[in-house]
Amino acid sequence: MNLKFILTFAWFYGWSGLKRGPVYVLSYLSLPLSLLLLVFIISRGELLSYGIIGGMIAVVASNALSLVSDNAFFKLELRMIDLLVATEVGPVDYMIGLMLGDLVFSFPGIVLYIILGIILKVFPLIEIPPIFGVLILVMFSTSSLGIITSSRLKHVRHSWGLSSFLSIVFTIIPPLYYPYQILPKIILYILMATPVTPASVIVQSGLDGPSTMSSVAVLLLETALFTICARYLTQWEEK
Amino acid sequence: MIETFELTKRYDDGTIALNSLTMKLDSKISCLIGRNGAGKTTLTRILSTQLKPTSGKAVINGYDIERDRKTLRKKITSIPQEAKPMGIASPLEHVTMYLTAKGMSFRDAVREAKVALEAVGLGEVIDKPTDELSGGMKRKIFVAMAISSNTDVVFLDEPTTGLDPISRMEVWSAVREIRSKILLTTHYMEEAQELCGQIAILDRGKLRGLGTVNELLEPLKGKVRVEGMGDIIIGKTRLSYVDKTKASELLDKNVTLKPITLEDVFITMGVEIES
Structure with a gap:
């Protein structure tokens, strides 16, 4: 590596x-912050903590899923992979560089939600490092899904629609902004296929709930599986 | 030195992009010229280890492109035909990123990137987002990558396509700054004539000619190009080549006489293929 x-x-x-596009930070924060407001108003403040936990995970997941279009753009428009093939780096370096770049881009949003979480007493300071660990796993797993989705696209324009669609599917339907306990078990198990669900279960349970260990295992497994798939689908040299 | 031995590339759809190509290039700047679809980009991509050949062999400075792939990647730089900069990042960020991919430390990469960007005339704009630069300036970022990577061989695939004449001349001047041996593909004859010590003419995956500009012009020595009459038809223009001594006889006819250039070598080779 x-x-x-x-x-x-x-x-x-x-x-x-x-540095040069801070407006995009506002753009990726606009939906989760609007949902936070909505959750706050509708629940009269009772579900505020879910709005914060959900928004924090959604910021990371939606930025990671933007890799569907960014990776397609890099590959098909900028010819970045063609440029990098004849160098000392390989597909894993490129993939992790993309993921880490997304984490850097998401950082202001993560910091904002962590500050909100501390001020509103959603989670104590001591829980920040493990929560950050969960967010890194969400970043790696959903970025990998983004790379897998974009790996066989032939036109960049297809990636725009896919990216928005996946972002909604991954951040609105799973139990990010509402308690996972209200879901029937079978639906929760189905939604566990999206890495944001185990991540949300872990953070909503305060990191030591009854489902925490199994959710950590699911999240780790999904991160490993999606990352390996992304590695093999990232076409480096051609045959 | 770049050598190919019966190099063939057949794509999955049956297209033969390279057809048993054997040649040896050893000039400071060698050029591949040919029409669109002649096989130039396929050859460049194979030589720069991006694409695998169907059969045959190629060797660059003694390294086999398949067997010594990993070692070779440290010794070459390849700038693809359609590479574009990421609009929001600056020239300095692009070249630095590329140089760390070539194995340099971040600190050295920043230093070398600044030197190279200065050398290609982008010293004033190193921190500007590339969206704000002209087409020529954007291409020069990639030339700066080639200059600063300091590898043995550089592949430049159509570095001036789509640029205006001034930008093209600026890129040519930057290309001359590269210390490595260069294999440059182009379909601009003028560019090949301007830059290249050795020129290979490709057509439909085959080598049609190889030599210096003078060697390639030799068969048409003493002739002029006549536009307006002749058996060669390109679009709606008829062409022929006549001895300079006989050219004066044509002056009263409705024709245009032009001196011979590399373009004429290219045209006459293409005609031979057609017949």
Whole structure:
């Protein structure tokens, strides 16, 4: 693994986006913050903590899923992979660089939600490191899904619609903004296929609930599985 | 030195992009010229280890493109035909990222990137988002990558396509700054004539000619191009080649006489193929 390239690529892709396009931070925060307001008004403040936990996970997941279009754009429009093939880096370095770049780009949103969570007493300071660990797993697993989805696209324009569709499916339907306990077990198990669901269960249970260990296992398994699939579907050299 | 031995590429749809190509290139700047679909990009992609050949062999400075793939990737730089910069990132960020991919430390990459960007005339705009740069400036970012990567061989696939004449000349000047050996593909004859010590003419995956500009012009030595009459038909224009001594006899006819260039070598080879 080429760590210096991975970090530089994250700087190139994530930091340049953050520095020169801060308006996109507002853009990716607009939906979760609007939903937070909606949840607050409708539940008269009772479900505020779900709005914060859900928004935090949604920020990471929606940015990670934007890799559907970013990866397609890099590959088909910018010819980034063609440029990088004849270098010392491989598909894993490229993939992790993209994921880390997305994490850098999501950082202001994550920080905002963590501050809100601390101020509104949704989670104590001590829980921040494990929550951050969960968010990194969400980033890796959903980014991998983004890469898998974009890997066989022939036209960039197909990626735009897919990216928005997946973002809605991954951040509105699963139990991010509402308690997972209200779901029938069978629906919860089905939704466990999306990495955001086990992540939400872990954070909603305060990291030590009855479902935490099994959800951690599911999230770890999905992260490993999706990352391996993404690696093999990232076409580096052609036959 | 770049050598190919019976190199063939057949795509899944049956298209033969390279047909048993054997050649040896050893100039400081060598050019591949040919029409669209001649096989130039396929050859460049195979030589730069992006694409696998169907059969045959190629060797670059003694390294086999298949057997020594990993080692070779450290010794070459390949700038693809349609590579574009990411609009929101700056030239400095692009070149630095590329140089770390080539194995440099971040600190060295930043330093070398600044030197190279200065050398290609982008010193004033190193921190500007590339969206704000002209087409020529954008291409020069990739030339700066080639300059600073300091590898043995650089592949430049149509580096000036779509650029205006001034931007093209700027890119040519930047290309001359590259210290490595260069294999440049182009369909601009003028570009090949301007830059290349050795020129290979490809047509439908086959080598039609190889030599210096003078060697390639040799068969048409002492002739002029006559536009307006002749057996060669390109679009609606008739062409022929006559001895300079006989050219004066044509002056009263409705024809245009032009000196011979590399374009004429290309045309006459194409005609041979057609017949």
